[in-house]
Amino acid sequence: MARIQKAFERRFRELFAELGARDRDKGLAWIHHKAEQLLHTADPSSSKSATAPTLSHAYTEIAIAILNRTRPFRQKQRDRHASDHTHPARVHCDAGLGGLARWLRAAGCEAFWQQDITDAELVRETQQHGGILLTTDSLLLDRRPIVRGEIRALWIPPTLTMHEQLRYVRAELNLPATDESRCMRCGGELAQVNKEQVRDRIPPRTYKWLNEFFECTNCHQLFWEGTHWQRIQTKVKTATH
Numbered sequence: 001m002a003r004i005q006k007a008f009e010r011r012f013r014e015l016f017a018e019l020g021a022r023d024r025d026k027g028l029a030w031i032h033h034k035a036e037q038l039l040h041t042a043d044p045s046s047s048k049s050a051t052a053p054t055l056s057h058a059y060t061e062i063a064i065a066i067l068n069r070t071r072p073f074r075q076k077q078r079d080r081h082a083s084d085h086t087h088p089a090r091v092h093c094d095a096g097l098g099g100l101a102r103w104l105r106a107a108g109c110e111a112f113w114q115q116d117i118t119d120a121e122l123v124r125e126t127q128q129h130g131g132i133l134l135t136t137d138s139l140l141l142d143r144r145p146i147v148r149g150e151i152r153a154l155w156i157p158p159t160l161t162m163h164e165q166l167r168y169v170r171a172e173l174n175l176p177a178t179d180e181s182r183c184m185r186c187g188g189e190l191a192q193v194n195k196e197q198v199r200d201r202i203p204p205r206t207y208k209w210l211n212e213f214f215e216c217t218n219c220h221q222l223f224w225e226g227t228h229w230q231r232i233q234t235k236v237k238t239a240t241h
């Protein structure tokens with residue numbers, strides 16, 4: 001826990017700096033107090049064992065609340081420093097964040113993920129292509145290009161559920177609510193395709209009932225607004241708040 005707590009402290013200190021807050025030690029003390037309070041007032045019977053509230057969840061909820069409340073201000077600050085080649089909707093996920101990468105793509109984010117990518121490669125890729133590095137490994141934040149501020153990295157609390165990770169990242173990156181999904185398989189852009197052209201690739205029942213089909217411009221995977229799609233959209237929408 002000590003390492004996780006340290007990583008949260010680091011993020012809150014950065015956030016205070018971004019917001020121009022003066023007494024950062026006092027702010028941090030308030031956050032620790034608030035987190036303990038949240039933890040002890042949480043109703044244990046209302047949560048399933050897999051998502052039992054921990055200090056990590058409490059810190060994340062506080063972070064999301066602060067991020068959402070200060071969103072317009074932070075956006076203005078970022079626009080002012082927009083020359084630093086960061087693409088807010090482009091992220092590079094570490095090897096353990098494949099699931100999050102898929103959901104971020106569904107939320108319209110250009111998310112890169114490679115199985116078995118090493119930390120060094122991940123840092124290099126982010127440097128080369130721009131965007132923000134996402135990792136659950138707080139030690140990775142000590143790498144030189146990150147410490148020097150050459151690339152921006154965001155630490156993702158490892159104990160969060162997928163949905164919580166998604167909510168947290170969306171709040172952190174000020175991602176707008178969008179209906180434009182990207183391909184969940186590779187992150188490519190989706191383009192609407194003519195139903196007749198893809199007839200042999202869709203089940204007959206689907207062909208009969210639906211008219212809108214989308215193809216990934218990169219890997220050519222076919223998507224349509226079946227129940228699976230609706231579930232994805234609902235999940236993405238509830239993660240914006």
Ligand SMILES: [Zn+2]
Nearest residue numbers: 183186216219
């Ligand atoms: Zn694709």
